[in-house]
Amino acid sequence: MGTPITNPLRVGLRQERVVAPQCLVIFGASGDLTGRKLLPALFELFNQRRLPSEFAVLGCARRPWSDDEFRQRMADCLSEQIKEEPIAWEKFSSNLFYESVDLSQPNKLIKLKERLDSIDRLQATHSNRTFYLSVSPKFYGSGCRALSNAGLLNDPRRSRVVIEKPFGRDFVSAQALNELVQSCGQESQIFRIDHYLGKETVQNILVMRFANSIFEPIWNRNFISSVQITAAETVGVEERAGYYESSGAIRDMVQNHLTQMLALTAMEPPGHFDPEAIRNEKAKVLQAARLADEIEPWNCCIRGQYEKGGTKSSPLVGYRDEPGVHPNSTTETYVAMKLFIDNWRWQGVPFYVRTGKRLAKRVSEVVLTFREAPVHLFDAAGGSPTSNQLVLRIQPNEGAEFRFDVKSPGSGMRSRPVEMEFSYDQSFGEPSDEGYVRLLADAMLGDPTLFTRSDEVEAAWRLYTPLLELIEDSPWQLPIHLYESRTWGPAAADSLLAQDELIWRRP
Amino acid sequence: MSPQLTLQTPLLLPPNEIPSYLDQLWTNDQSSNSGANTFSLLIWQPAWIEQQLARTGKISGPIIGTQSNALIQAARQIVLDQDLPHCTSPFDKCITTSLAKLSGANLVDDLRGQHIAASISELQPRRLITLAPTLKEDTELETLVAAYCPLPEEGGGQNACGDVVVMRGNIKSIEKGLNILEPLIPEELPSWLWWNGNLDEAPDLFNHLASSQRRLIIDTALGNEHHCLDLLKTKIQNDQAINDLNWLRLRSWRETLAMVFDPPSRRNALNNVVQLDIDIEGSHPVQGLLFAAWIADRLKWELTKCLQTPEKSFQAEFHRPNGSLVQVLLNPLPVGKPSIHPGQIVGMRLICKPEEPNQKDVCVILGAESGECMRLEAGGMASMELLEELVPMQSANVEMDVARLLRSSRGTTSPLLAAAAPIASSLLNMSCSD
Numbered sequence: 001m002g003t004p005i006t007n008p009l010r011v012g013l014r015q016e017r018v019v020a021p022q023c024l025v026i027f028g029a030s031g032d033l034t035g036r037k038l039l040p041a042l043f044e045l046f047n048q049r050r051l052p053s054e055f056a057v058l059g060c061a062r063r064p065w066s067d068d069e070f071r072q073r074m075a076d077c078l079s080e081q082i083k084e085e086p087i088a089w090e091k092f093s094s095n096l097f098y099e100s101v102d103l104s105q106p107n108k109l110i111k112l113k114e115r116l117d118s119i120d121r122l123q124a125t126h127s128n129r130t131f132y133l134s135v136s137p138k139f140y141g142s143g144c145r146a147l148s149n150a151g152l153l154n155d156p157r158r159s160r161v162v163i164e165k166p167f168g169r170d171f172v173s174a175q176a177l178n179e180l181v182q183s184c185g186q187e188s189q190i191f192r193i194d195h196y197l198g199k200e201t202v203q204n205i206l207v208m209r210f211a212n213s214i215f216e217p218i219w220n221r222n223f224i225s226s227v228q229i230t231a232a233e234t235v236g237v238e239e240r241a242g243y244y245e246s247s248g249a250i251r252d253m254v255q256n257h258l259t260q261m262l263a264l265t266a267m268e269p270p271g272h273f274d275p276e277a278i279r280n281e282k283a284k285v286l287q288a289a290r291l292a293d294e295i296e297p298w299n300c301c302i303r304g305q306y307e308k309g310g311t312k313s314s315p316l317v318g319y320r321d322e323p324g325v326h327p328n329s330t331t332e333t334y335v336a337m338k339l340f341i342d343n344w345r346w347q348g349v350p351f352y353v354r355t356g357k358r359l360a361k362r363v364s365e366v367v368l369t370f371r372e373a374p375v376h377l378f379d380a381a382g383g384s385p386t387s388n389q390l391v392l393r394i395q396p397n398e399g400a401e402f403r404f405d406v407k408s409p410g411s412g413m414r415s416r417p418v419e420m421e422f423s424y425d426q427s428f429g430e431p432s433d434e435g436y437v438r439l440l441a442d443a444m445l446g447d448p449t450l451f452t453r454s455d456e457v458e459a460a461w462r463l464y465t466p467l468l469e470l471i472e473d474s475p476w477q478l479p480i481h482l483y484e485s486r487t488w489g490p491a492a493a494d495s496l497l498a499q500d501e502l503i504w505r506r507p
Numbered sequence: 508m509s510p511q512l513t514l515q516t517p518l519l520l521p522p523n524e525i526p527s528y529l530d531q532l533w534t535n536d537q538s539s540n541s542g543a544n545t546f547s548l549l550i551w552q553p554a555w556i557e558q559q560l561a562r563t564g565k566i567s568g569p570i571i572g573t574q575s576n577a578l579i580q581a582a583r584q585i586v587l588d589q590d591l592p593h594c595t596s597p598f599d600k601c602i603t604t605s606l607a608k609l610s611g612a613n614l615v616d617d618l619r620g621q622h623i624a625a626s627i628s629e630l631q632p633r634r635l636i637t638l639a640p641t642l643k644e645d646t647e648l649e650t651l652v653a654a655y656c657p658l659p660e661e662g663g664g665q666n667a668c669g670d671v672v673v674m675r676g677n678i679k680s681i682e683k684g685l686n687i688l689e690p691l692i693p694e695e696l697p698s699w700l701w702w703n704g705n706l707d708e709a710p711d712l713f714n715h716l717a718s719s720q721r722r723l724i725i726d727t728a729l730g731n732e733h734h735c736l737d738l739l740k741t742k743i744q745n746d747q748a749i750n751d752l753n754w755l756r757l758r759s760w761r762e763t764l765a766m767v768f769d770p771p772s773r774r775n776a777l778n779n780v781v782q783l784d785i786d787i788e789g790s791h792p793v794q795g796l797l798f799a800a801w802i803a804d805r806l807k808w809e810l811t812k813c814l815q816t817p818e819k820s821f822q823a824e825f826h827r828p829n830g831s832l833v834q835v836l837l838n839p840l841p842v843g844k845p846s847i848h849p850g851q852i853v854g855m856r857l858i859c860k861p862e863e864p865n866q867k868d869v870c871v872i873l874g875a876e877s878g879e880c881m882r883l884e885a886g887g888m889a890s891m892e893l894l895e896e897l898v899p900m901q902s903a904n905v906e907m908d909v910a911r912l913l914r915s916s917r918g919t920t921s922p923l924l925a926a927a928a929p930i931a932s933s934l935l936n937m938s939c940s941d
Contacts, residue, residue: 007774008805009765012923013758017915429771 006430019045019444021054023116023125027103027143028134029059029070033164035077037195038134041436043081046092050441054124060101060112070098095123103135103143109150116152127155130444132162140167141180148184162191162443165256166247167452170468171461178454191443192457196257197450198435200424201394205264205366206278208392208400215390216269218370220345225387228352228367228505229261231394232359234486236306236316237333241324248331249303250464250471253355259286259460260452261394262351265366266341275449279456285341286459292338292350294466298477301467302493304334306358309485316358316485330480333357336493337467338500352497354504358485363507364394381408381416389505398432399423517621517651517673525650526690529634529670532654543631543669546697546913549688549716550637552619553704556582556598558642559606561615568615571622572639572703574598574904579847594789594841596849598729600705617641620673623655624906630913632669633696636688638716639675640709648676648684678709685715697918699724701909706730706738722748722918724909727793728756728848733939735793736932743925752908753794753848754924760798760852760873761923763898767871773894776859776869777806780827783835784856786879788842790819791850793931795837798852799823800930801923808833810930813937821938831862854879858891867892875900 024042026034045051059070071093075082082089099115102108120127129152133143140163144153153159163181168174181190196202209215218224231253237244244252263282266289270277292300310316320327334356341351370388380386389403399422405415424432442450452460470478481490488504497503520528554572561568565581582597589605620637627635651673672691674681692698700716701724708730717723723742727735742749768774783802787795803810808825815821821837840853857871870891874880880895 007765007768008777008807009761009768009802011805012921013761013765426770426772428769429774 010430016048016050017441017445017447018050019052019055019441020128021052021123021125022128022130022444023056023058023119023123024130024132024440024444025058025060025112025116026132026134027060027101027139028136029098030061030063030065030073031134033134034059035074037434037436038132038440039074040078040081041434041440043078043085043089043092044433044437045441047085047088054126055095056119056123056125057096058116058119059096059098062100062102064100065098067097071096103139103146106146106149109146109152113150113152126158128158130160130162132443134164137164137166141177144181144184153185153189156186156189157446159185160189160191160443160446161185162193164193165195166251167192167256167457168461169247169251171458171465174457174461178458182454187454188446188448190454191448191451192453193439193443194256194260194452195435195439196260196394197452198437198439199394200432200438201392201398202261202264203450204400205261205392210269219368221347221349223370224349224368225371226350226352226369226500226502227265228369229258229265229354229365230367230505230507231258231261231355231364232361232488232507233355233357234359234362236358236485237319237322237325241322244333245325245329245331248471249333249335249355249357250467254335254337254353255460255464256452258353258355259463261364261366262286262289262339262353263456265368265392266346266351268345273449275447278449279453283453283455283459285343286456286463288343288346289339289341289351289459289463291463291466292340297466297470300339300496301335301337301478302481302490302496303332303471303478304336304356304481304483304490304493305329305331306333306356306485307482309358309487318482318485319357330475332480334359334481334483334489334493336489336496338496339463350500352502352504354489354493356483356489360486360488361507362396365505365507366392366394367505368392369502378405378407378413378415380405381414385415386417391505391507397423397425399425399427517653517671519649519651522648522650522674522684522687525652525672525687528652529672529691532670543633544696545631545633545669546699547634547636547692548627548632548913549692549698549700549721550620550635551700551702551704551709551712551716552637553640553708554619555603555642555704556606559603559609560585562613562642563606563609563611564613565606568613570615570617570619572619572637573622573624573906574847583844592789592841593843594845596789596791596845597847599789599849600729617675619675620651620671621653623671624904624910626907626910627913628655630910632913633693634669634691635671636691637671637673638681638712639673640678640681641676644677644679646676646680648674648680650674650684650687678712682712682715685712688716697722699913702726703905704729707734717742717747719745719747722750724750724752724912726752726848726905727797728753728791728850732791732793732796732935736796736928736935739924739928740932743920743928748919749924750912750920751797751924752905752912753850754797754921754927755908755912756848756851757794757798757801759899760855761801763873763896764802764855764857764871767873767894767896773869775861776871778827778829779831779859779861779869780806780833780857781831781860782856782858783833784854784883785835785837785852786840786854786883787837787850787852788840788845789849790839792819792821792837792839792935794848794850794852796821796931796934797924797927798855799835799837800927800934802857803835803930804923804926810933810937813934815938821934823934823938851875854883856883856888858888869894872896873898 099112101112133140147153168177263285267281267285270281291297305319307318319333320329336354339351368390372387376385391401393399402420403417406418408414408416481492483490552572557570557578560566560581561570579597582602585602586595619639654670674684699722785795803825807828811824811826813823819839823835825833854874859869868891870888870893872880872883872895875898
């Protein structure tokens with residue numbers, strides 16, 4: 001008998017919350033996200049017995065599909081999962097429905113309301129609804145307005161709206177969008193999704209910090225000399241050139257995902273584990289964050305763009321040669337920057353943030369570097385003493401490692417660094433749920449802990465406003481540095497750290 | 508958290524006036540509020556030990572029906588005074604029996620049903636109905652009613668309110684007055700019955716209250732073991748939602764044991780278990796049997812034999828899926844100061860002997876305290892790969908356990924309990940038939 005794939009003693013021990021009877025309405029149901037992320041996540045929740053029998057998914061888009069056509073298309077998207085659970089899919093798919101809806105046509109919304117009422121009767125979903133706006137960002141505001149005008153957001157306890165990223169293009173547009181959506185419903189009804197917050201390892205930042213008494217006393221400027229936050233991708237822009245050309249790395253990755261990691265890493269401990277207590281602390285720390293040089297942002301930010309690269313046998317084209325990209329594009333596919341947080345905990349500690357496409361490795365991590373020992377009593381085997389580092393690995397190889405010095409074996413007293421490791425794989429051996437599984441369940445449960453609140457979003461945009469304005473008004477001051485595909489970004493990014501006598505960690 | 512009192516002094520009303528009074532309360536007095544839209548909880552609250560302790564002057568009262576420290580301390584003192592075995596739990600039935608023999612006629616206030624544990628009140632039950640049987644057999648039925656609003660300790664009042672109804676009298680008078688119960692239980696809300704007493708007392712009343720659509724909360728640590736497990740098994744077979752606090756208290760043992768085998772490198776040992784020893788406090792075996800049954804179910808062992816020794820130990824044999832033998836021993840220990848719940852597990856040992864050459868035997872020891880771990884290490888265990896963990900002690904009182912259940916339950920029976928209870932029942936029945 002081989003090693004059991006799952007721990008048989010673990011089965012059934014997790015006390016997961018069960019979603020209340022409800023209908024999930026997905027606008028943009030014909031889009032890529034629905035088949036690739038949302039439906040697989042819902043099917044997973046169904047298989048985990050976390051969806052009640054009184055449940056329905058209503059797909060909405062302009063295309064004139066029937067319920068059966070929608071079910072078939074979703075079945076095509078989930079063919080791999082269905083192979084493993086064909087009976088479960090039969091049951092699950094009977095809860096899928098489709099309605100052709102154009103959010104800009106009020107009469108269609110009346111029809112939608114009628115359809116929802118009939119689903120309530122059919123599936124006993126008690127008018128409890130979650131509306132998921134998986135549509136183009138330009139329809140977020142008008143979509144909410146249309147739902148509100150149709151009376152579909154009237155009951156704050158029974159209706160919620162989930163809004164995908166990006167939430168606005170800058171501080172001003174985010175503020176305007178917040179005002180608009182808040183005029184359609186209460187803040188408690190608005191769930192701004194950032195799928196990074198659905199990752200087990202991102203949530204683990206909170207648990208590591210606040211469930212262990214050893215970290216928090218040293219989690220501050222007295223012991224930590226710098227923090228690096230990296231989200232590196234090996235892929236290029238792929239089929240997203242249209243969107244990416246108008247967004248770039250700052251809007252696509254930094255303002256949301258990396259800033260959320262920054263907030264979780266730097267926030268103060270909340271009084272209790274409560275959505276508002278946590279979001280208050282996140283908002284506070286983001287409000288205290290600033291670019292290292294707001295007057296001359298070019299001193300603290302490097303933008304880059306990937307060039308061709310790869311090998312002879314598998315060459316990679318440069319960004320400007322990608323289909324859909326302007327040949328003279330100045331959109332950044334890489335950005336590195338230095339930030340400070342002006343509060344008692346972090347004053348003077350630099351936070352270095354970087355993200356890029358077509359980098360050498362796919363990796364996301366937070367690295368806390370501790371101050372050097374005040375006196376070096378021992379010779380370092382590597383020539384110079386190394387600082388302790390705590391690495392929180394977000395993906396892949398999820399886990400954490402702590403680097404510290406030990407005595408190198410032998411007669412002398414030389415020190416060398418070693419690593420102490422925690423790996424989710426080795427400790428738990430079971431894959432974590434996809435971020436969307438957690439986030440969809442939380443949205444339907446009405447739990448906003450892992451969703452960004454309006455003030456958080458605005459604080460995040462405000463943080464990068466000097467950069468975005470500079471790129472808009474005088475882009476030559478923040479030039480694009482080209483870098484070869486599958487390298488660690490432009491040399492200028494290394495110089496950003498070199499001026500502080502630091503180097504980027506090579507994960 | 509301290510218990511919360513009802514906002515108004517409970518009103519003593521004739522039983523037949525209670526339903527109309529409550530209707531009036533929510534329609535007239537609180538026109539903007541029709542009460543919490545949560546659940547109703549019916550509580551059988553005999554508090555026999557507390558009543559006996561109050562009658563004999565061992566505690567000063569009032570009787571409130573919750574497990575206070577003073578009550579536990581007084582009950583433990585009875586174990587010493589009456590020369591009962593030291594491993595007697597403070598809520599064991601034999602304490603009531605001993606107290607019943609003592610003289611005394613102290614009268615104290617009976618506030619059962621009027622003190623609501625904060626852990627329960629914060630869930631905002633719509634209606635709490637307490638059945639409070641009295642020791643005196645000549646007490647006629649009294650019915651009291653009051654509205655309450657939970658006030659969170661952090662401050663900030665909430666609109667959602669509920670009410671409490673108390674039916675107090677001797678068992679016969681309560682049985683006679685049951686006809687007012689049904690109209691009092693809101694049909695549209697989930698309805699729970701918490702049988703906060705021995706499972707083998709007042710069987711007719713229990714059967715009447717435990718109607719099929721009601722969700723049950725029982726404690727199989729209280730009452731005859733056969734009765735407890737038979738009841739559990741029958742209700743599961745009948746597909747009635749049943750929750751057992753004795754099973755709930757096993758959660759840290761289940762979690763800790765599962766945690767040991769979370770790393771994939773250790774999982775192979777689960778295919779090679781040859782021996783399982785479980786130590787329990789005193790002689791009430793249900794929790795130990797449920798724990799053994801859970802492991803057997805999860806590892807797909809088949810029960811072949813079980814017998815009980817004169818020392819009240821259970822010796823069982825299971826077969827693993829590959830036909831190999833697993834020996835299971837459930838061992839009662841005479842512990843000095845036992846937990847307030849009879850028969851709680853204090854230690855377990857799992858021995859795995861891999862059939863593959865060059866693989867070391869593995870011994871997993873879980874103990875409620877390090878002394879128990881050391882005891883289980885004896886007998887050559889140190890030569891194996893030893894994995895030891897201390898299981899966090901459960902400090903929650905029964906009200907907190909009930910609140911946890913009400914908060915997290917889907918309203919159905921736990922599938923793990925549903926699978927384990929029939930095996931535990933077979934273990935017990937087989938041990939008697941041999």
